Amino acid sequence: MTGEAILVLNGPNLNLLGSREPEIYGTQTLADVEERITRRAHELGCTVELRQENDEGRLIEAVQSAPRRFAGIVCNPGAYAHYSYALADAITAAGVPLIEVHISNTFAREDFRRTSVTATAAIGLVAGLGTKGYELALEAILSHIRDA
Numbered sequence: 001m002t003g004e005a006i007l008v009l010n011g012p013n014l015n016l017l018g019s020r021e022p023e024i025y026g027t028q029t030l031a032d033v034e035e036r037i038t039r040r041a042h043e044l045g046c047t048v049e050l051r052q053e054n055d056e057g058r059l060i061e062a063v064q065s066a067p068r069r070f071a072g073i074v075c076n077p078g079a080y081a082h083y084s085y086a087l088a089d090a091i092t093a094a095g096v097p098l099i100e101v102h103i104s105n106t107f108a109r110e111d112f113r114r115t116s117v118t119a120t121a122a123i124g125l126v127a128g129l130g131t132k133g134y135e136l137a138l139e140a141i142l143s144h145i146r147d148a
Contacts, residue, residue: 010075011054012078017032046138072097103133
């Protein structure tokens with residue numbers, strides 16, 4: 001099967017990519033990252049919808065509505081990864097395979113970043129590979145969907 005639709009969700013402060021702590025998150029803007037994701041999706045024969053939300057409730061609503069439109073989700077929940085049980089519950093309830101992405105290696109940072117409550121609901125996690133992690137997560141979610 002080809003032509004799957006994938007939701008790519010970015011959480012709080014990811015709209016600041018390129019200017020926020022470039023020594024950690026790099027100098028690429030979110031628009032740059034989205035352009036690369038879209039290009040890679042085309043190469044892989046799928047479509048992507050790209051969303052960034054600073055609001056936890058809007059992220060939850062996007063996940064809850066995903067089963068009606070998407071075969072999978074790639075999500076960088078930002079700081080919500082570390083404490084949003086509500087987002088984790090939404091991921092579980094949606095039943096759509098999700099791969100979590102973090103630009104930095106969260107396990108090599110502050111103690112609170114070493115736990116991801118949302119990753120417990122994900123089928124996989126890509127962390128510490130910079131913005132390339134989005135493309136790798138897209139490839140992985142498609143492989144998972146196509147192999148199912």
